[in-house]
Amino acid sequence: xxxxxxxxxxxxxxxxxxxxxxxxxxxxxxxxxxxxxxxxxxxxxxxxxxxxxxxxxxxxxxxxxxxxxxxxxxxxxxxxxxxxxxxxxxxxxxxxxxxxxxxxxxxxxxxxxxxxxxxxxxxxxxxxxxxxxxxxxxxxxxxxxxxxxxxxxxxxxxxxxxxxxxxxxxxxxxxxxxxxxxxxxxxxxxxxxxxxxxxxxxxxxxxxxxxxxxxxxxxxxxxxxxxxxxxxxxxxxxxxxxxxxxxxxxxxxxxxxxxxxxxxxxxxxxxxxxxxxxxxxxxxxxxx
Numbered sequence: 001x002x003x004x005x006x007x008x009x010x011x012x013x014x015x016x017x018x019x020x021x022x023x024x025x026x027x028x029x030x031x032x033x034x035x036x037x038x039x040x041x042x043x044x045x046x047x048x049x050x051x052x053x054x055x056x057x058x059x060x061x062x063x064x065x066x067x068x069x070x071x072x073x074x075x076x077x078x079x080x081x082x083x084x085x086x087x088x089x090x091x092x093x094x095x096x097x098x099x100x101x102x103x104x105x106x107x108x109x110x111x112x113x114x115x116x117x118x119x120x121x122x123x124x125x126x127x128x129x130x131x132x133x134x135x136x137x138x139x140x141x142x143x144x145x146x147x148x149x150x151x152x153x154x155x156x157x158x159x160x161x162x163x164x165x166x167x168x169x170x171x172x173x174x175x176x177x178x179x180x181x182x183x184x185x186x187x188x189x190x191x192x193x194x195x196x197x198x199x200x201x202x203x204x205x206x207x208x209x210x211x212x213x214x215x216x217x218x219x220x221x222x223x224x225x226x227x228x229x230x231x232x233x234x235x236x237x238x239x240x241x242x243x244x245x246x247x248x249x250x251x252x253x254x255x256x257x258x259x260x261x262x263x264x265x266x267x268x269x270x271x272x273x274x275x276x277x278x279x280x281x282x283x284x285x286x287x288x
Contacts, residue, residue, distance in 0.1 A: 006090075014046075024057070029082075036204060041064065044175050046064075047062045047063075052083065056083070059086070059092060061080040061096070073171075074106065075103050075108050075109075076288025078287055109264070111262040111285035112127075130242045132239065132258055138254050145219070149223050163197075164176060168274045182202055185200060187199055187200075189223055196216040197216055204237070208228070212282055214278055
């Protein structure tokens with residue numbers, strides 16, 4: 001039988017059964033397999049993919065919805081990948097157009113690499129910000145922070161969800177309730193018994209990724225990072241909004257180095273909801 005043309009191959013919803021195929025696709029494009037992250041994204045979000053008649057996936061992406069179930073306020077697109085042998089044939093564009101059409105009037109956001117940004121601009125996405133990825137072994141300086149931090153407990157989850165919704169600008173309970181099983185650490189910052197920030201560190205290949213991170217101010221964010229670093233021997237990695245210049249300078253002084261920059265892009269809105277001044281790092285750039 002003749003092989004069907006790529007344009008005729010259907011786009012379908014992915015499930016957790018596709019996790020290995022998604023990881024294989026990542027590896028095919030020179031990315032880490034990141035099976036732990038793929039598992040969360042496929043469980044908490046909606047995956048879209050095109051099957052390769054010869055096995056595996058031609059392309060894939062994941063969309064994470066935020067807001068009320070069935071009536072989301074925001075959809076975040078991530079992990080947009082096309083197999084190497086099918087690259088530059090319009091497959092990524094077709095997959096993105098499918099997601100845009102399915103989203104209707106719901107605003108969209110994504111983090112774009114320099115290679116991907118031209119395609120997203122062509123599709124109508126606008127650059128609204130930038131994030132800098134930093135990575136390295138955190139070197140403590142011995143200074144005691146005036147901000148108190150401690151491990152989060154089950155009793156903190158309601159408070160974390162409430163604070164996160166206020167800062168993020170819409171509800172992401174379905175993601176946050178998965179954090180205790182997904183992350184190796186979740187810590188909260190307190191003042192006078194009140195939670196003023198939280199951050200998680202989750203395993204990704206040979207690093208601990210810091211995110212999400214919500215904090216009242218930069219001093220609180222520093223305390224959260226230092227406390228997470230104190231409880232791991234792995235390098236830290238995180239993506240910080242470039243407007244947080246003081247925090248970026250501080251982490252670089254403590255051993256983390258710049259790895260890459262991503263453009264934060266939106267479709268259907270001119271800026272992301274919430275309070276950027278207290279939103280320091282995403283859970284992962286793939287989930288907004």
